[in-house]
Amino acid sequence: MSELRLMKGNEALAEATIRAGADAYFGYPITPQSEIIEYLMTERPEHRTGMVVLQAESEVAAINMVYGAASTGKRAMTSSSSPGISLKLEGVSYLAGAELPAVIVNVSRGGPGLGTIQPSQADYFQSVKGGGHGDYQLYVLAPASVQEMADFVSDAFDIAFKYRAPVLILSDGLIGQMMEKVVLKDQKERMPDEEIIEKYGDWATTGKKDRERNIITSLDLQPEKMEARVHRLQKKYEQMEKEDLRYEKIQCDDAEYLFVAYGSSARIAQKAVQLGREKGIKVGLLRPITLFPFPKQQLFELADQVKGILSVELSAGQMVEDVRLAVNDKVKVEHFGRTGGIIHTPEEIIEALELKIIKNGSN
Amino acid sequence: MTEEIIIAGFGGQGVLSMGKILAYSGIMQDEEVSWMPSYGPEMRGGTANVTVILSDERISSPYLKLYDTAIILNQQSMDKFEKTVKPGGVLIYDPNGILAHPTRTDIDIYQIDGNRLATEMGNKKVFNMIVLGGFLKIKPIVKLENVIEGLKKSLPERYHHLIPLNEKAITKGMDNIFSYKVEDQLVDH
Numbered sequence: 001m002s003e004l005r006l007m008k009g010n011e012a013l014a015e016a017t018i019r020a021g022a023d024a025y026f027g028y029p030i031t032p033q034s035e036i037i038e039y040l041m042t043e044r045p046e047h048r049t050g051m052v053v054l055q056a057e058s059e060v061a062a063i064n065m066v067y068g069a070a071s072t073g074k075r076a077m078t079s080s081s082s083p084g085i086s087l088k089l090e091g092v093s094y095l096a097g098a099e100l101p102a103v104i105v106n107v108s109r110g111g112p113g114l115g116t117i118q119p120s121q122a123d124y125f126q127s128v129k130g131g132g133h134g135d136y137q138l139y140v141l142a143p144a145s146v147q148e149m150a151d152f153v154s155d156a157f158d159i160a161f162k163y164r165a166p167v168l169i170l171s172d173g174l175i176g177q178m179m180e181k182v183v184l185k186d187q188k189e190r191m192p193d194e195e196i197i198e199k200y201g202d203w204a205t206t207g208k209k210d211r212e213r214n215i216i217t218s219l220d221l222q223p224e225k226m227e228a229r230v231h232r233l234q235k236k237y238e239q240m241e242k243e244d245l246r247y248e249k250i251q252c253d254d255a256e257y258l259f260v261a262y263g264s265s266a267r268i269a270q271k272a273v274q275l276g277r278e279k280g281i282k283v284g285l286l287r288p289i290t291l292f293p294f295p296k297q298q299l300f301e302l303a304d305q306v307k308g309i310l311s312v313e314l315s316a317g318q319m320v321e322d323v324r325l326a327v328n329d330k331v332k333v334e335h336f337g338r339t340g341g342i343i344h345t346p347e348e349i350i351e352a353l354e355l356k357i358i359k360n361g362s363n
Numbered sequence: 364m365t366e367e368i369i370i371a372g373f374g375g376q377g378v379l380s381m382g383k384i385l386a387y388s389g390i391m392q393d394e395e396v397s398w399m400p401s402y403g404p405e406m407r408g409g410t411a412n413v414t415v416i417l418s419d420e421r422i423s424s425p426y427l428k429l430y431d432t433a434i435i436l437n438q439q440s441m442d443k444f445e446k447t448v449k450p451g452g453v454l455i456y457d458p459n460g461i462l463a464h465p466t467r468t469d470i471d472i473y474q475i476d477g478n479r480l481a482t483e484m485g486n487k488k489v490f491n492m493i494v495l496g497g498f499l500k501i502k503p504i505v506k507l508e509n510v511i512e513g514l515k516k517s518l519p520e521r522y523h524h525l526i527p528l529n530e531k532a533i534t535k536g537m538d539n540i541f542s543y544k545v546e547d548q549l550v551d552h
Contacts, residue, residue, distance in 0.1 A: 004390070006383070006386055006387055006390055006396065006398070006516070006517075031402075032402065117402075173402075174399070174425070174426065177399070177400060177402050178397060178398060178399040178400075178425050179383065179386060179396075179397070179398035179399075180395075180396065180397050180398070180422075180425075181390055181395065181396060264426075267423055267424050267425060267426075268423070268424040268426060270423035270424065271423040271424035271427075272424075273423075274423065343426045345424075345426070345427065345428035346423075346424050346427070346428070347428050347429075348428075
């Protein structure tokens with residue numbers, strides 16, 4: 001039976017992790033995501049499902065614990081906020097290289113450096129353009145509500161295991177800290193080894209018994225073998241683009257102008273759509289739900305319909321580069337966003353649309 | 364119906380929990396709700412605020428520039444939020460410790476002497492419920508019975524014996540909120 005609650009985004013994600021049948025969470029506190037580990041520690045899921053919750057000695061330790069748990073075919077998660085995610089990136093690259101399924105959560109804050117603990121979306125590049133080293137991509141989910149903070153956990157584990165690849169949930173301080181209604185799904189059983197093998201193949205280090213040994217590593221000193229591995233990874237990313245792209249179109253049908261925004265900015269931009277339409281500006285919103293894969297084709301097509309596009313994110317302008325690549329100069333694309341922990345208001349977004357796109361002449 | 368509210372005051376006045384109870388009350392009558400707090404250094408600096416939205420439609424932005432109602436509980440918050448009330452909107456404030464009273468004539472302003480009333484009730488902690496009562500008198504967006512249900516949901520069970528006291532505080536607030544006319548103040552000078 002599902003259950004209705006009023007929860008913070010961070011708490012909803014934590015509860016959903018237990019209910020998704022996760023085997024382990026390893027983390028280290030940092031604002032604005034500390035409620036995740038606090039909630040899990042208070043909830044004691046080891047008594048509910050047997051799930052392990054451990055506060056590691058550092059972010060680096062936590063991501064490597066995830067590597068260890070994932071190597072045995074277990075569903076493991078870690079979470080942090082921007083500076084902590086930077087620390088984890090070596091481990092993330094290793095997870096991608098070793099083809100391990102895992103879920104990483106970033107409840108991002110303003111940077112660079114220690115920055116601020118207030119909300120920001122300045123980790124777009126870090127999330128979709130590598131971050132760590134090597135030819136890898138993360139499948140990136142960007143929740144825009146407390147409900148999605150909960151729902152995306154089991155989606156993330158499913159994708160991670162489908163592709164044997166790390167998945168990132170990129171949230172921010174606003175979605176993490178706010179409370180909304182959330183419908184929690186029923187408790188899923190944790191999967192025993194046999195079921196994991198049956199569903200996802202016999203690749204994990206589950207104990208050798210009657211088979212060849214499985215080796216989990218990201219190291220291949222033979223160039224041909226390493227290149228084959230890189231090609232295998234790229235095939236996965238192509239398949240993700242074909243099969244698992246997610247986006248939402250809001251009032252795009254008759255739109256003459258378009259906002260592109262994800263996560264918290266998409267919520268604020270949606271209000272700006274309403275304000276704009278009250279002023280007689282026909283504006284719509286394309287919300288990428290996955291940042292990789294990115295809704296390139298949808299943008300390319302919308303560019304034939306609209307007179308201009310404003311990319312809105314709490315950053316100095318990162319996603320706007322991907323919007324421009326997708327639109328390929330068909331229409332004018334500009335960026336708007338506040339930084340440093342300041343959240344733009346719907347009014348500011350409309351003003352930016354008028355100033356940067358409408359008045360400035362679109363093509 | 365959509366009601367966009369900012370509640371702002373000192374940390375410790377129960378600003379965040381007042382917002383939480385209001386949000387829970389909304390859920391009890393099937394509304395969509397959002398509760399967006401200030402957090403971190405703002406709170407450590409002594410001020411706290413929370414944006415609460417109740418609506419019968421899906422809520423878009425949880426973060427706003429203008430509000431239907433501002434509930435203001437200290438001078439810093441008055442300085443910051445008086446100007447954020449939509450024309451025709453409502454400003455409710457506790458005059459305790461307020462030196463610069465509101466001056467806008469395009470909104471409805473109400474005073475509630477929450478601090479004094481709480482002292483009268485012998486429990487400073489019910490201050491926020493008194494103010495909530497005052498708000499609900501002016502804007503009856505949630506029914507009292509749903510506030511009580513909301514209280515049951517948001518309070519741990521060991522505090523449930525305090526619910527009758529909170530109910531009394533809400534009623535007290537409802538009976539003790541008064542219109543404040545900026546024009547009248549100007550005449551006095």
